[in-house]
Amino acid sequence: MIKGLKICGISDLKTLKYILKHRYPPKFIGFICNYKKSRRYVEYEELKRLVNIKKNGTSFVSVLVNPDDEILEKIKKLNFDFYQLYDVSPERTKKIKEKHNIKIITALTINTQKDVEMYKNYDEISELILFDGKGYEKSIGFDHELLNFIPNSVNKMIAGNIKIEDIPNFKRKDYYIDLSGSLENEEGKKDLNKINKLLNFAIKNEA
Numbered sequence: 001m002i003k004g005l006k007i008c009g010i011s012d013l014k015t016l017k018y019i020l021k022h023r024y025p026p027k028f029i030g031f032i033c034n035y036k037k038s039r040r041y042v043e044y045e046e047l048k049r050l051v052n053i054k055k056n057g058t059s060f061v062s063v064l065v066n067p068d069d070e071i072l073e074k075i076k077k078l079n080f081d082f083y084q085l086y087d088v089s090p091e092r093t094k095k096i097k098e099k100h101n102i103k104i105i106t107a108l109t110i111n112t113q114k115d116v117e118m119y120k121n122y123d124e125i126s127e128l129i130l131f132d133g134k135g136y137e138k139s140i141g142f143d144h145e146l147l148n149f150i151p152n153s154v155n156k157m158i159a160g161n162i163k164i165e166d167i168p169n170f171k172r173k174d175y176y177i178d179l180s181g182s183l184e185n186e187e188g189k190k191d192l193n194k195i196n197k198l199l200n201f202a203i204k205n206e207a
Contacts, residue, residue, distance in 0.1 A: 004027035004176050005027060005198070006159075007029055007179060007180070009038070022199050025056060040180070060081050062078070065086040065087055082102065083100070085105070086107045090121045093126065105157065107159075116147060116150070130159060132158075156174065183195050
């Protein structure tokens with residue numbers, strides 16, 4: 001059964017409050033903190049306002065692409081439980097974790113089996129390994145069969161163009177599932193109806 005859900009790319013307070021007050025809130029909510037190419041990017045002052053809220057048991061995730069020391073210093077006192085790191089070496093990941101006393105989601109972008117095997121360099125450092133597509137903000141998928149050889153002992157999350165209707169395909173997988181683009185309307189904004197459908201649908205399909 002799936003371990004739980006992450007809804008990523010939240011950028012407004014109305015959506016955030018809706019998710020947190022839902023009968024079946026997700027395990028994680030992600031905020032894009034330094035990747036300005038993404039339409040889901042949140043400016044620092046707005047980010048402070050967003051995450052200064054009662055989380056009701058949901059973990060807040062700061063999504064960071066190759067973050068420099070400046071952004072890490074900026075966000076270090078914000079209400080985050082995890083840093084989700086893209087394009088960060090194992091050595092720097094360990095330094096960030098120790099310096100900021102933060103849990104780590106290492107995000108690997110996947111195209112080939114060789115990309116998957118990179119998890120071995122991070123497994124002892126990170127609380128979670130996220131296997132994502134190569135598109136970053138473009139929600140590109142990848143062949144999930146590439147993950148079949150990974151031991152159950154690895155705490156796994158999967159992303160990359162996953163749709164609500166795909167949830168039953170993961171019923172026999174021990175993954176957290178990360179959705180973003182499939183929860184948006186034509187204007188690229190989060191759709192509360194789609195979020196509601198996801199959270200209710202996932203509960204029914206956990207077993």
